[in-house]
Amino acid sequence: MSTVADKPAAITSRFDPRYEITLYRHVGVDGAHTLEHYRARGGYRAAEKALTEMTPTQVIDEVKASGLRGRGGAGFPAGLKWSFMPPIDGRQRFIVCNADESEPGSFKDRYLMEDDPHQLIEGMLIAGWAIQATIGVLYVRGEYYVAYERMRDAIAEARAAGLLGRGVFATEPDGEGDEATPASPGFDFDIILHRGAGAYICGEETALMNSFEGLRANPRLKPPFPAQAGVYGLPTTINNVESFCSVVHIVERGGAWYASMGTDDSKGTKLYQLSGPVARPGVYEMPMGATFRELIYDLGGGPTEPAKALIPGGSSTPLLPWSDETLDLPMDYGTMARVGSMLGTGGVIVIPESQCMVDAMANVVRFYAHESCGKCTPCREGVATWLPKMYQKLLAGLGTRDDLTLMEEMVRNLRGTAFCPLADACAMPVAASFQHFRNEYEHLVDHGAPKYPTVSRWAE
Numbered sequence: 001m002s003t004v005a006d007k008p009a010a011i012t013s014r015f016d017p018r019y020e021i022t023l024y025r026h027v028g029v030d031g032a033h034t035l036e037h038y039r040a041r042g043g044y045r046a047a048e049k050a051l052t053e054m055t056p057t058q059v060i061d062e063v064k065a066s067g068l069r070g071r072g073g074a075g076f077p078a079g080l081k082w083s084f085m086p087p088i089d090g091r092q093r094f095i096v097c098n099a100d101e102s103e104p105g106s107f108k109d110r111y112l113m114e115d116d117p118h119q120l121i122e123g124m125l126i127a128g129w130a131i132q133a134t135i136g137v138l139y140v141r142g143e144y145y146v147a148y149e150r151m152r153d154a155i156a157e158a159r160a161a162g163l164l165g166r167g168v169f170a171t172e173p174d175g176e177g178d179e180a181t182p183a184s185p186g187f188d189f190d191i192i193l194h195r196g197a198g199a200y201i202c203g204e205e206t207a208l209m210n211s212f213e214g215l216r217a218n219p220r221l222k223p224p225f226p227a228q229a230g231v232y233g234l235p236t237t238i239n240n241v242e243s244f245c246s247v248v249h250i251v252e253r254g255g256a257w258y259a260s261m262g263t264d265d266s267k268g269t270k271l272y273q274l275s276g277p278v279a280r281p282g283v284y285e286m287p288m289g290a291t292f293r294e295l296i297y298d299l300g301g302g303p304t305e306p307a308k309a310l311i312p313g314g315s316s317t318p319l320l321p322w323s324d325e326t327l328d329l330p331m332d333y334g335t336m337a338r339v340g341s342m343l344g345t346g347g348v349i350v351i352p353e354s355q356c357m358v359d360a361m362a363n364v365v366r367f368y369a370h371e372s373c374g375k376c377t378p379c380r381e382g383v384a385t386w387l388p389k390m391y392q393k394l395l396a397g398l399g400t401r402d403d404l405t406l407m408e409e410m411v412r413n414l415r416g417t418a419f420c421p422l423a424d425a426c427a428m429p430v431a432a433s434f435q436h437f438r439n440e441y442e443h444l445v446d447h448g449a450p451k452y453p454t455v456s457r458w459a460e
């Protein structure tokens with residue numbers, strides 16, 4: 001079981017005076033997870049402002065003005081998503097926080113929950129107000145036990161303090177006659193904490209809702225989108241942990257302040273996660289558009305051995321070859337799309353020269369094969385069955401050049417044909433490895449042995 005003490009050293013030494021730290025300011029700080037600590041540093045002030053001074057539409061407009069894009073991977077504009085909720089019609093409405101965080105290379109949400117759980121609760125409360133949802137669902141990855149405990153305790157603290165439950169920020173009438181401010185009933189809002197049981201597919205928003213409802217975690221057909229038919233078929237808005245936490249600062253300091261950081265199409269700060277053979281792996285908060293070089297060298301201390309590629313946004317995003325040009329790319333949504341990849345969750349993985357690329361991709365494929373829910377044929381047969389078998393054949397030294405051509409074709413055919421994006425998440429990195437490192441595949445089939453020595457145990 002993981003503990004808070006497991007944190008990479010960089011978590012507690014991530015500050016760099018060049019960057020504005022908002023989301024992670026209190027991560028790694030002793031006692032920061034308590035309500036007392038949170039309130040002492042102005043916690044719940046943004047929620048009070050939203051609930052007592054702003055209409056729901058004003059909150060949504062502020063989030064739209066901030067340019068915040070969802071931090072769960074797809075980068076969909078948060079304010080726009082919130083405005084998709086149907087008009088209020090008396091039906092229960094839900095806000096859902098996706099804390100399933102299972103993409104290899106992603107580990108930012110975990111520390112937000114472990115060390116600053118009230119920041120997330122406050123973000124959900126503000127979002128609940130904005131879309132007028134009185135129930136929040138917090139779906140936490142099953143393996144995140146410390147995060148679960150911290151969230152459980154923080155929710156209890158918030159409830160005891162009247163920050164969750166009935167009449168949040170209710171006020172008594174004040175003054176007399178024309179000067180009187182009428183009483184406000186406050187806002188009814190509570191959070192249901194739900195633990196997953198360890199399946200990556202539960203991070204896909206509709207599978208998550210099925211799982212929460214006690215059903216098998218298969219994705220649902222879209223449309224209808226969650227705003228029309230989400231949890232129990234009722235209007236629902238779902239966002240990632242980092243997205244909700246960002247909302248707190250947007251309300252507190254204004255959408256314009258948030259939009260002043262970042263690039264044209266990617267605003268604010270982002271939690272980049274750095275892993276692989278680097279001196280200081282960890283989570284680093286930087287403005288959107290910071291470069292890979294700044295992250296890997298200035299903050300991460302540089303690779304500890306020669307590198308040949310990097311994965312920019314978690315295992316599902318196409319890798320980029322290591323070069324000066326790549327290192328100088330801004331890490332934002334637009335730039336990553338322009339170079340044929342994705343920002344994803346911002347989980348940057350450095351791949352060393354010594355690592356056999358075929359083996360690295362076999363490992364990625366093995367993960368997606370294990371996590372495929374089996375609902376649709378392309379994913380069940382392609383991702384979960386055929387691709388891992390092909391990689392096993394290659395790594396056993398039994399592959400042929402024709403196999404490589406067939407694999408490339410199959411991976412092309414997988415793109416966009418499955419029920420949900422999980423198959424794409426597997427096909428995209430494999431396709432990129434063929435594009436940039438086909439020579440390693442060819443070396444393997446021609447010589448019956450990998451070009452580079454490092455292979456994982458499962459392939460032996």
Ligand SMILES: Cc1cc2nc3c(=O)[nH]c(=O)nc-3n(C[C@H](O)[C@H](O)[C@H](O)COP(=O)(O)O)c2cc1C
Nearest residue numbers: 070071072098100101102203204205239240243421
């Ligand atoms: C297979 C799969 C796994 C996903 N896992 C996560 C996850 O663990 N956390 C997350 O926030 N989003 C995940 N997503 C994205 C969600 O479906 C959804 O887009 C996101 O929660 C929306 O929040 P955002 O707009 O704030 O990013 C996943 C998507 C897919 C297809």
